[in-house]
Amino acid sequence: xxxxxxxxxxxxxxxxxxxxxxLGLKVLLLDDNDYLGGVLPQCxxxxxxxxxxxxxxxxPEFAYRLxxxxxxxxxxxxxxxxxxxxxxxxxxxxxxTSPQGVQKVPTKTIIYAAGARERHAFEIGIVGDRVAGxxxxxxxxxxxxxxxxMPGKEIVIVGSGDVGLIMARRFSLEGAKVKAxxxxxxxxxxxxxxxxxxxDFNIPLYLSHKVVEVRGKGRVEKIKVVKVDENLREIPGTxxxxxxxxxxxxxxxxxxxxxxxxxxxAIDPSTGGPIVNDRxxxxxxxxxxxxxxxxxxxxxxxxxxxxxxxxxGAREFIENGGIPSRRWIRLVKGExxxxxxxxxxxxxxxxxxxxxxxxxxxxxxxxxxEIGKKIKLPVIKPAEMLRxxxxxxxxxxxxxxxxMRVVKHG
Amino acid sequence: xxxxxxxxxxxxxxASIARVLSKYENLEVHLIDKNPDVGWxxxxxxxxxxxxxxxxxxxxxxxxxxxxxxGNRLWHQWVKELEIPHVWNGALIVALKDEDFKELxxxxxxxxxNGVPEMRIVDRDELFRLEPGLTREALGALWVPIVxxxxxxxxxxxxxxxxxxxxxxxxxxxxxxxxxVENGEVKGVETNSGFIEADILINAAGxxxxxxxxxxxxxYFEIHPRKGEYWIFDEGIPGPKRVxxxxxxxxxxxxxxxxxISGHLMIGPNAQDLPPEEKENTATTRExxxxxxxxxxxxxxxxxxxxxxxxTFAGLRPEPTGGDFIIKAEEEVWGFINVAGIRSPGLTSxxxxxxxxxxxxxxxxxxxxxxxxxxxxxxxEITHFFALSYxxxxxxxxxxxxxxxxxxxxxxxxxxxxxxxIERMKFIGVKTPSIDSVKFRTKATTGTCQxxxxxPRIIQILAREYGVPPWEVTLKGxxxxxGIGDVKVLVRGE
Numbered sequence: 052x053x054x055x056x057x058x059x060x061x062x063x064x065x066x067x068x069x070x071x072x073x074l075g076l077k078v079l080l081l082d083d084n085d086y087l088g089g090v091l092p093q094c095x096x097x098x099x100x101x102x103x104x105x106x107x108x109x110x111p112e113f114a115y116r117l118x119x120x121x122x123x124x125x126x127x128x129x130x131x132x133x134x135x136x137x138x139x140x141x142x143x144x145x146x147x148t149s150p151q152g153v154q155k156v157p158t159k160t161i162i163y164a165a166g167a168r169e170r171h172a173f174e175i176g177i178v179g180d181r182v183a184g185x186x187x188x189x190x191x192x193x194x195x196x197x198x199x200x201m202p203g204k205e206i207v208i209v210g211s212g213d214v215g216l217i218m219a220r221r222f223s224l225e226g227a228k229v230k231a232x233x234x235x236x237x238x239x240x241x242x243x244x245x246x247x248x249x250x251d252f253n254i255p256l257y258l259s260h261k262v263v264e265v266r267g268k269g270r271v272e273k274i275k276v277v278k279v280d281e282n283l284r285e286i287p288g289t290x291x292x293x294x295x296x297x298x299x300x301x302x303x304x305x306x307x308x309x310x311x312x313x314x315x316x317a318i319d320p321s322t323g324g325p326i327v328n329d330r331x332x333x334x335x336x337x338x339x340x341x342x343x344x345x346x347x348x349x350x351x352x353x354x355x356x357x358x359x360x361x362x363x364g365a366r367e368f369i370e371n372g373g374i375p376s377r378r379w380i381r382l383v384k385g386e387x388x389x390x391x392x393x394x395x396x397x398x399x400x401x402x403x404x405x406x407x408x409x410x411x412x413x414x415x416x417x418x419x420x421e422i423g424k425k426i427k428l429p430v431i432k433p434a435e436m437l438r439x440x441x442x443x444x445x446x447x448x449x450x451x452x453x454x455m456r457v458v459k460h461g
Numbered sequence: 462x463x464x465x466x467x468x469x470x471x472x473x474x475x476a477s478i479a480r481v482l483s484k485y486e487n488l489e490v491h492l493i494d495k496n497p498d499v500g501w502x503x504x505x506x507x508x509x510x511x512x513x514x515x516x517x518x519x520x521x522x523x524x525x526x527x528x529x530x531x532g533n534r535l536w537h538q539w540v541k542e543l544e545i546p547h548v549w550n551g552a553l554i555v556a557l558k559d560e561d562f563k564e565l566x567x568x569x570x571x572x573x574x575n576g577v578p579e580m581r582i583v584d585r586d587e588l589f590r591l592e593p594g595l596t597r598e599a600l601g602a603l604w605v606p607i608v609x610x611x612x613x614x615x616x617x618x619x620x621x622x623x624x625x626x627x628x629x630x631x632x633x634x635x636x637x638x639x640x641x642v643e644n645g646e647v648k649g650v651e652t653n654s655g656f657i658e659a660d661i662l663i664n665a666a667g668x669x670x671x672x673x674x675x676x677x678x679x680x681y682f683e684i685h686p687r688k689g690e691y692w693i694f695d696e697g698i699p700g701p702k703r704v705x706x707x708x709x710x711x712x713x714x715x716x717x718x719x720x721x722i723s724g725h726l727m728i729g730p731n732a733q734d735l736p737p738e739e740k741e742n743t744a745t746t747r748e749x750x751x752x753x754x755x756x757x758x759x760x761x762x763x764x765x766x767x768x769x770x771x772x773t774f775a776g777l778r779p780e781p782t783g784g785d786f787i788i789k790a791e792e793e794v795w796g797f798i799n800v801a802g803i804r805s806p807g808l809t810s811x812x813x814x815x816x817x818x819x820x821x822x823x824x825x826x827x828x829x830x831x832x833x834x835x836x837x838x839x840x841x842e843i844t845h846f847f848a849l850s851y852x853x854x855x856x857x858x859x860x861x862x863x864x865x866x867x868x869x870x871x872x873x874x875x876x877x878x879x880x881x882x883i884e885r886m887k888f889i890g891v892k893t894p895s896i897d898s899v900k901f902r903t904k905a906t907t908g909t910c911q912x913x914x915x916x917p918r919i920i921q922i923l924a925r926e927y928g929v930p931p932w933e934v935t936l937k938g939x940x941x942x943x944g945i946g947d948v949k950v951l952v953r954g955e
Contacts, residue, residue: 269939
């Protein structure tokens with residue numbers, strides 16, 4: 052019987068496995084890829100690890116650092132989890148398949164760190180021909196940086212999120228022409244440092260625009276773009292075509308939670324991930340979640356941090372035969388808060404709150420009125436996740452809920 | 462010497478004809494298609510229904526009326542022999558207005574004339590027992606329990622595999638450019654890859670059947686494309702148990718709401734007539750998809766949010782002059798048989814059409830067909846990891862560990878499944894590696910993520926097994942290569 056089976060060998064899963072091992076737990080780490088690291092091995096750009104390792108690393112370097120700490124963890128790659136069986140709060144099974152066949156292993160807890168998937172062209176309503184040359188941004192990253200394949204030479208990117216922007220740079224560096232980045236919202240979607248890429252490589256950014264149609268015979272030939280108004284409605288007569296051989300969709304990520312929903316884990320529609328307490332435990336006892344399967348993060352450092360938190364939760368669970376019952380304090384979304392996690396706070400420990408706002412604002416205050424906490428910030432953007440620590444003594448001032456809201460200063 | 466038969470078009474019709482003709486000792490059968498794989502024309506995109514045979518007026522469309530019900534009965538046997546994915550779930554033609562019952566009566570009468578068994582008109586009460594999720598506006602329906610659904614391309618693939626196992630020769634990526642006729646007799650076809658001799662030429666070229674016919678000097682009909690668009694939704698979204706039709710209009714059977722055989726809710730098609738030159742126009746349109754959405758909502762009000770769509774697509778039906786199937790040996794050119802205008806219910810009718818053609822060869826061309834002593838009616842379905850028990854997986858893994866390794870996460874497709882698909886592609890003569898060929902055999906890339914995880918892995922496997930660089934692997938044949946070279950190709954300035 053394992054203490055913990057970790058599902059997913061990306062940064063969240065590896066950090067969880069390492070921490071669980073340090074806590075003396077018996078750990079099995081499963082990943083369905085041939086290699087560990089999740090998406091990190093294909094993220095060959097720098098910008099990783101500033102918080103977690105206190106130095107700037109590339110994706111593969113970040114993954115390598117974690118891999119080197121895995122000694123003592125049983126690891127299985129090319130192993131796809133087929134089923135999680137929640138026999139009881141104290142007893143679970145993970146069924147997975149690998150080139151060795153299907154195995155069913157018993158475990159006390161599960162840390163689910165299966166990451167996210169990308170939204171694809173059909174989900175964002177693009178019509179026209181179903182031709183070669185339409186990829187998600189992460190898929191082009193896999194093609195180029197894992198397999199060495201150049202997808203095309205004249206590129207249009209849908210969405211100004213981080214992966215799309217990073218791929219805009221990558222395409223440019225390999226000699227391709229990025230003809231446009233098309234962003235639906237009136238503001239860019241990525242981190243400030245990634246938006247700089249557009250200037251660096253002279254790539255036009257069309258805010259308040261959307262791609263509506265792709266035409267081509269075997270391969271993408273032209274892409275139709277239209278302007279939208281403040282309610283995101285298309286403005287007739289503003290359509291134009293861009294000639295390109297490749298359309299890259301970077302329209303956001305969705306947590307991979309299918310295996311969890313199959314066993315009845317409650318999902319928060321705003322994050323797309325499970326509803327969790329401050330141990331990152333889901334609504335099914337003993338099942339913890341971390342990384343992009345919990346909510347979409349923009350920094351790998353926070354993903355790894357969540358992995359460690361989940362491992363500590365697993366230890367508490369194992370030691371006590373379950374997380375002790377208490378009157379949980381609910382964390383509630385207020386004004387201009389689009390999503391947040393965790394959803395329940397024990398008041399027994401300091402907690403990192405991860406949250407995103409609905410719309411960008413300058414000169415703001417993040418308020419938690421029930422406990423009288425206020426943080427001033429010069430600027431907030433939906434693209435940049437807010438990570439705020441609530442201290443034990445602050446949380447304990449609340450009775451049953453704490454609201455988080457973001458309002459104009461003064 | 463054997464009589465050489467060339468069939469133009471490896472869609473459901475051509476493939477079915479090839480299978481039936483492969484039963485005969487004295488025929489040498491060649492199946493020709495311009496696409497890199499079989500079933501990629503009209504057969505690729507349709508509603509996948511095995512119709513009930515009540516819809517076609519025997520006075521106006523005698524061929525359709527006769528062959529649809531016969532085809533339905535034959536499919537019951539073919540799906541078993543060939544292990545084709547299918548479901549016999551029945552259909553309801555729903556009345557939303559009192560006037561609709563008049564049309565349902567017409568359909569019932571027609572069904573009785575066409576020899577369709579088991580039909581009856583059900584009242585509102587029974588209707589909701591059959592299909593509780595239906596719109597509350599529904600007043601009653603015509604219940605046709607003999608309707609079913611199959612995987613149309615898996616069906617073509619299965620039939621061709623069986624035909625090839627019985628000696629049929631395929632010529633893929635072979636485009637017919639001319640027909641040689643001498644002294645009023647067929648001699649063969651000119652193609653982009655040489656001349657193929659033939660004593661009998663069967664034109665099953667779908668949308669292009671008029672053009673092929675003209676090459677033989679026979680031009681009394683024209684085919685124009687009629688486009689239909691579809692939405693498919695993510696798994697887990699509740700759909701109906703039966704196939705739901707609205708009461709039909711003169712132009713179309715209407716927008717269907719159904720749970721397709723993989724378990725996904727599917728709605729469509731609308732019907733938009735295109736000019737004859739737009740035979741490749743399978744682009745989806747905003748207007749068409751909206752029309753389908755509005756139409757489907759009338760029967761099935763709880764459509765999911767638009768973000769739950771996993772795919773939209775469009776297909777073309779070949780609409781012939783006159784509207785009926787054109788199945789005949791043309792008198793002007795001995796040996797030339799038109800099997801043209803196979804619009805709906807072509808998928809249903811295909812096996813019956815194939816027997817009809819065999820009969821035409823005997824009756825009209827006066828060729829006595831000699832049955833083979835040994836003809837193999839069976840074909841085994843490809844291994845699908847998702848359909849196996851864990852014990853069975855472990856048995857397979859002992860022989861080949863690739864069966865334990867998942868490539869497509871959403872649909873649980875193993876590397877073993879994909880290797881088997883590639884083996885079968887090669888068996889029927891697929892020369893150009895394509896992701897679509899793997900998709901249609903294994904279901905990889907058709908799930909929630911639409912292939913963004915597994916496509917790069919499938920490319921690697923195809924490149925390895927076909928011995929080509931990965932960027933030359935195609936999505937769906939030449940001209941749809943997935944890349945332009947290795948990552949440094951542009952930087953090197955080649």
